[in-house]
Structures are given as C-alpha cells and as structure tokens.
C-alpha cells in the first residue's frame with residue numbers, strides 16, 4: 001500500500017494534493033504540534049475538512065504531546081487509522097482501546113532511536129505499527145536503513161501470529177529505498193517528496209506500488 005504524506009500547512013494546496021493522488025491506498029496526514037516535534041502543521045479542524053473532501057482512508061500520524069487527550073477526536077471524526085507515538089503516550093493500552101472503540105484502527109509509532117523490543121507486548125493492542133525512518137518533523141530527509149531491523153521483528157511476529165500488525169514505514173521512501181523496505185516486510189509505504197515532488201503524483205504512486213510489489 002502507498003500512503004502519500006500530506007504535511008502541508010498551505011491550506012490552499014490541500015485540495016489539490018488530495019485530488020492528485022486518487023489512486024492512493026491511504027492518505028497519510030502529518031499532525032505536528034511544535035512541541036513533540038519542532039514543526040507545526042495542521043490539526044483536527046483541517047482533518048475534518050479533509051475527511052469530507054475524500055473517500056480515501058485517512059491515516060492520521062499524531063506527532064504531538066499528550067495524545068492521550070487529543071487522539072480520540074481524530075478517531076471520532078472518522079479517521080481510518082490514528083497513530084500515536086509511544087514516546088509521547090502516557091497510557092498507550094487505554095489509548096488503543098479507546099481509538100478502536102471509536103471506530104478507528106489504532107496505530108503506534110516509534111522514532112528511529114526507539115527500540116521495538118520493550119513494546120512487543122504493548123503492540124498486541126495495536127493494529128498498525130509506523131516505523132519512522134527519519135526523525136519526525138520534516139519531509140525531505142534521508143532514509144535511515146538501520147530501522148529495517150525493527151520492521152523485520154514486527155514482520156516476523158506478525159507472520160507467526162503473535163502480533164496482527166499492518167507495518168508502515170515513514171520517511172525518505174522513494175525509488176531508491178522502497179525495495180529494501182519491501183524486502184524487510186513493510187505493508188504500507190508513506191511517501192511525501194517522492195509523490196508530491198513528482199511531476200505527476202498519481203503516476204508516482206503507481207510506480208512506487210509496482211516497485212514495492214517487485
């Protein structure tokens with residue numbers, strides 16, 4: 001699956017960004033609060049507008065402090081998947097249960113320097129795992145290949161039936177990096193620059209999907 005990443009704070013461009021990727025599997029919306037990460041993008045009112053503007057499932061990646069307080073609003077608004085950071089959550093088990101009760105898939109994200117092993121039990125409560133392959137905050141950074149070891153662990157546990165995760169990767173995904181991520185076992189590839197930096201974003205989505213499948 002390919003999920004183009006919308007990080008724009010340029011609201012005038014958002015409708016065009018959505019329309020340009022009609023063939024995408026999910027739209028990945030980067031919600032940043034200028035506290036958990038040093039960048040500010042958009043919040044719940046804009047996500048509500050995006051939900052009205054597209055039928056593509058919306059995958060909200062909350063790079064925010066105190067997701068225990070804020071994440072539920074995104075699920076109640078109709079986001080398909082709501083991802084919180086393990087580094088920011090106070091009670092991630094309750095959060096997962098609340099998100100699912102509100103009708104969303106529950107996602108957990110880990111930064112490049114955060115190991116996966118301490119969270120394997122916790123991940124039993126989650127539907128998706130978002131492995132960050134750049135430091136969260138900005139698009140256009142270089143892919144950190146070391147994080148693929150975490151993808152391999154999640155893939156292995158999922159294939160054995162110990163976890164039941166859709167494994168996502170986010171950051172620096174492009175034609176040079178997507179194959180190694182696919183080989184490691186990623187299910188869903190989040191791509192910002194590689195899609196929105198292309199002349200034809202829809203064609204870029206199709207090309208990335210075909211490359212991952214190979």
Ligand SMILES: O=C(CO)[C@@H](O)[C@H](O)COP(=O)(O)O
Pocket residue numbers: 005007028030061134135136137138139140141170171172173190191192193194
């Ligand atoms: O959340 C983030 C960065 O924090 C990502 O979703 C980026 O927006 C992906 O952009 P590229 O690395 O693909 O340019």
